Amino acid sequence: MKTIFLVDDSATILLSISNILAKAGYAVEKAGNAEEGMKKFQAGVKVDLLITDLNMPGMNGIQFIREVRKLPNYKFMPILFLTTESQQEKRAEAKAAGASGWIVKPATADQLLNTIKLVLR
Amino acid sequence: MxxxxxxxxxxxxxxxxxxxxxxxxxxxxxxxxxxxxxxxxxxxxxxxxxxxxxxxxxxxxxxxxxxxxxxxxxxxxxxxxxxxxxxxxxxxxxxxxxxxxxxxxxxxxxxxxxxxxxxxxxxxxxxxxxxxxxxxASVQPNRPPVEKVDDVQASGGGLVETDFWHISLRFGAGVLRNGMDPISFLRYLSTLGQIVHIETIPDAMPSAEEMDPEACYLGFEIKFKSDADKAAIEAVFDFVRDECTLHILPPNSKLADYIALLQALPENTMRLGEILVKIGALTQAELDDGLKQQHAVPPEEGGEEASPPPPLGEILIEQKVVQPELVEAAVIKQKQVSEKKAAEARLIRIQADKLDRLIDLVGELVIAGASTNLLASRAGLSDLNEATSLLNRLVEQIRDSALQLRMVQIGETFNRFQRVVRDVSKELGKDIELTIAGGETELDKSVVEKIGDPLMHLVRNAMDHGIESAEVRQAKGKSPRGRLSLNAYHDSGSIVIDVADDGGGLNRDKILKKAVEKGLVQAGVHLSDQEIANLIFEPGFSTVDKVSNLSGRGVGMDVVKRNIQGLRGRVEVHSEEGHGTRFSIRLPLTLAIIDGFLVGADRASYVIPLDMVVECLELQAHATSSGERNYLNLRGEVLPFIRLRDLFEIPGEPPKRENVVVVKAAGQKAGIVVDTLLGEFQTVIKPLGQLFRHLRGIGGSTILGSGDVALILDVQALAQIAIGREERSLAAPSSVNTPRISQV
Missing domain, CATH: 1.20.120.160 (HPT domain)
Structure with a gap:
């Protein structure tokens, strides 16, 4: 079973996405902010994909992606970030930081799962 | 909702x-x-x-x-x-x-x-x-229909082998480092269709010493069979779009679809690129790239910086994102669009009740204006008078413009009947042709809305009862194809809508016989043509023995009459046996405000619609015959008249000098004798209550500047009364010169 790591400061989004993922047969790891996420990565959590929000208090999503990519174990792990239609420049910035792709909010469950299918090995 | x-x-x-x-x-x-x-x-x-x-x-x-x-x-x-x-x-x-x-x-x-x-x-x-x-299957709107691709039968009939998308892909070096695996794109692509053939292009691979194991050097040429549209295919590569080189060429069969789509595009002004994106031949990303290139053209080697940027179409073809045929078709479309746009009128859509509210307010404004006017003239200040008369003129213009807003053409209502005539004539097995004239005639919106039903009755009746079957027509020497016409036109302050057929006309004897049967008239009573024609508007009257699906139930004509009366209109019937029948619906121009002519009798004031007034003259005692007969000599013409004092039983002696207002209604002149002439007056029509609906000769009421109520005279009814009295007093039992018109 593939494990997906979800990092977002909104409890609602964490819950709604993890519900969709769990229903689709994925195992889900969750973190409420980037610092908490970093701690899990440093502890060597075994995940196949990271999905992170960009706007978070404390360390923002882009810094977070950059930090994760520096860790040798996660150099080639797919990373998706959550974005909106209007955040076009943020998208390029996140890509440059090492993200693989993005999910545009609001997304239907199908869109979400299709994107995940695309990037998961 | x-x-x-x-x-x-x-x-x-x-x-x-x-x-x-x-x-x-x-x-x-x-x-x-x-x-x-x-x-x-x-x-x-x-x-x-x-x-x-x-x-x-x-x-x-x-x-x-x-x-x-x-x-x-x-x-x-x-x-x-x-x-x-x-x-x-x-x-x-x-x-x-x-x-x-x-x-x-x-x-x-x-x-x-x-x-x-x-x-x-x-x-x-x-x-x-x-x-x-x-x-x-579910077809994406605005995209080429998928069936076309699925149809492996080409128009020639043979199997088409080459009908695939062609995708040319070179990955950027950083793909792996961003956590993406090239194979996932190919796998994902195959969820949209079938990868028929794939060629891996390793040409970018450097020698082993220079090779970075974390970089991606791969490229692919893919033949792809899919029903998906171009944007969907491109979306697969969204995440690597920036760093890879991607060309997607549609299958040949899509070309025809794209061109068909181009021609079916709604008529908006669009630029070439937008047109191509709209039909799905080009994706937004491809367009953006092309535009970027267009504006960033490097100067020619000779340093000719002044050369204009190349057309977008050429760039797109060069970039292998669209085929030349498509660009050509899109350019043609672009021209058509801009031409059409220029001709289009600009319209604003507003809610009807906002308009009604405006008309109400204008009505109040007219009344308030009249009152100001009255006070100003009483005050006798010439400056004030001048100012109020200017104000009045403006109010009049506002009134006319506001009323004009409510006017709509009758044409749309008429056009609905093409369908009705087509369907009904099929049902009846008759060949009937409908001609429409005067569709541009404008009527108040509320009238247009309510006139549909009565028209429907008249049209169906004309087709069912009026126009004979082809055999009968031929036997009578007429063309087998029946003719029905709808016509609208202005006539002295009203709008007239004619529904005419070239059928058998009203059958006098049959109507009379039926009327006697139904007990509507007594046997042996002599009736004029006009009175007989009138009978068809009686409730429950129908001469057709067999009740058909369409009409003939005997409800209809009386409903038609009632509906039209509800619009302050009338319906007249002109019929010539053997040659056809014409129903004329006469409607007021507007239901809200009219130009009126104010007259006085005793202390009360009355309004006569100005459109119907022909002239005014003094009633000279010697011009009238002895008190019994109510007609006068108008320059050698017999003019029947009616005295308002008599009609409304106003007590008291008439003044020494009386005036006659000559009015014309439905082509007939009559005089209305009043005490005084008070001049033109903008009349805001206020309907009379239910209680007064049966009153003859009064069409409504209005409020004067002084706050008094004035009654609006129903001129047509008054003229009828005047003429009718004359006829009756002439009354030899045979109706020799009875006009062939009946007022209903």
């Missing part, structure tokens, strides 16, 4: 009317591709709108109808009167579905659903399945 739904319903109804009109024209010109598009477009728009408001039952129904229209457009099926009939049925059904939506129901009821299913199964059986095995 929320706003979005309301807008959808209104728009869709307009689309349906347009579709119906186009269908009827299409039947006559089956080869006209503009008309086919004009039929397709409304269906397409309605389906799209229904999708947005998530009204699934409309989407589902419209979808199949749209498929059929699509085949029609592609020339796969031909226009036939059967097909037009079914499609007209579809129009009606969509109209019903819209009503269901309007009523707020979640689903249409059983009957309606069954009706829809039977229409769809006819379409499916006779037109869709005949050419295609599988029913069409």
């Amino acid at each position: 929320d706003e979005l739904t309301t807008v959808f319903v209104t728009e869709s109804r307009e689309q349906l009317a347009a579709m119906e009109e186009a269908l009827l024209q299409l039947e006559a010109n089956p080869e006209d591709s503009d008309l086919i598009n004009a039929v397709f477009r409304p269906a397409h728009t309605i389906k799209g709108g229904a999708g947005v408001i998530e009204c699934n039952f409309i989407v589902a129904f419209t979808h199949v109808a749209e498929n059929a229209l699509d085949k029609l457009r592609n020339g796969d099926i031909k226009v036939s009167s059967d097909l037009v009939a079914v499609l007209l049925g579809c129009c009606d059904h969509i109209g019903n579905l819209l009503s269901v939506l309007e009523a707020g129901a979640a689903e249409p009821d059983e009957d309606l659903r069954a009706e829809g299913d039977s229409l769809l199964s006819r379409l499916q059986r006779d037109w869709l399945d005949a050419k295609e095995e599988a029913p069409a």
Whole structure:
């Protein structure tokens, strides 16, 4: 079973996405902010994909992606970030930081799962 | 209903009317591709709108109808009167579905659903399945229909082998480092279709020493078979779009579809690139790239910086993102669009009740203005008088402009009858041609809305009873094809709508016999032609022995009369036995404010609609014959007149000098004798209450500047009374010169 790591400061989004993922047969790891996420990565959590929000208090999503990519174990792990239609420049910035792709909010469950299918090995 | 739904319903109804009109024209010109598009477009728009408001039952129904229209457009099926009939049925059904939506129901009821299913199964059986095995899967609006690709039969009949998308892909070096695996894109691509052939291009691979194991050097040339559109295919590579080189060329068969789509595009001004994106031949990303390149053209080697940037079309072709044929077709479309746009009138859509409110206010303004005017003239200050008269002139202009806003052309209402005549004549087995004239005549919106039903009765009656069967017509030496005409025109302050047929005319003896049978008149009583014609408007009167589906139930003509009277109008019938009947509906121009002529009798004031006033003169005692006879000599013409004092039984002696207002109604002149002439007056019509509906000679009331109420005279009725009295006093029992007109 593939494990997906979800990092977002909104409890609602964490819950709604993890519900969709769990229903689709994925195992889900969750973190409420980037610092908490970093701690899990440093502890060597075994995940196949990271999905992170960009706007978070404390360390923002882009810094977070950059930090994760520096860790040798996660150099080639797919990373998706959550974005909106209007955040076009943020998208390029996140890509440059090492993200693989993005999910545009609001997304239907199908869109979400299709994107995940695309990037998961 | 929320706003979005309301807008959808209104728009869709307009689309349906347009579709119906186009269908009827299409039947006559089956080869006209503009008309086919004009039929397709409304269906397409309605389906799209229904999708947005998530009204699934409309989407589902419209979808199949749209498929059929699509085949029609592609020339796969031909226009036939059967097909037009079914499609007209579809129009009606969509109209019903819209009503269901309007009523707020979640689903249409059983009957309606069954009706829809039977229409769809006819379409499916006779037109869709005949050419295609599988029913069409969900077609993306605005995209090439998928069936076309699935059809491995080319137009020539042979199997088409080369009909694949061609995708040329070179990955950027950083793909792996961003956590992406090239194989995932290929795998994901295969969820959209089938990768028929793939060639791996390792040319970018450097020698082993220089090679970075974390970089990606791969490229692919892919033959891809898919129903997906270009944007969907491109979306697969969204995440690597920036760093890879990607060209997607559509299969050849798509070209024709794209060009067909181009021609069917709605008429908005668009730029070349936008047009191509709209039909799906180009994706937004490709367009953006092309534009970037257009504006960043490096200066020529010789340093000729002044050379203009190359056209976008050339860049796109060079970049291998579109085929040259498409660019050419799009350029043509672009020209058409800009030409058409210039001709289009600009319209604003507003809610009718806002307009009504404006008219009400203007009415109050007119009354208030009259009152100011009165006070000013009493005050006798010339400056004030001048100012108020200017104000008055402006108010008059505002009044006219405001009323003009409510005026709509009768043409749209008339055009509906093309369909009615077509359907009914088929049903009756008669060949009837409808001619329409005066469609541009304008009428108050509320009148236009309410005139439809009475017109419908008259038209159906004319077809059913008026026009004879082809055999009878031929026997009479007439053309076998019956003629029915609708005509609207202005006539002395009213609008007249004529419904005329060239049928048998009213049968005098038959009407009389029936009337006696029904006890409407007593046997042996002599009736004038006019009185006999009048009988057909009596409740429960019908001369047809067999009750047909259409009319002949004997309800109808009396309802017609009542409806038209409700609009302050009249209906007249002119008939010539053997040559046809003409019903003339005479309607007031507007229902709200008129120019009036104010007259006085005793202490009360009355308003005569100014359009009907011909002249005013003093009543000279010697011009009238002795008190008994009410007519005078108007320059050698006999003018019957009526005294308001007599008519309304106003007590007291008339003044020494009386005046006659000569009025003309429906072509007949009559005089109205009043005490005083008070001049022109803008009259805001206030209806009389139910209690006074039966009063003859009074059409409404208005409020004067002084606050007094004045009654508006119903001139036509007064003229009738005057003429009628004269006739009766002349009354030899034979009605020699009775006009062949009856007023109802």
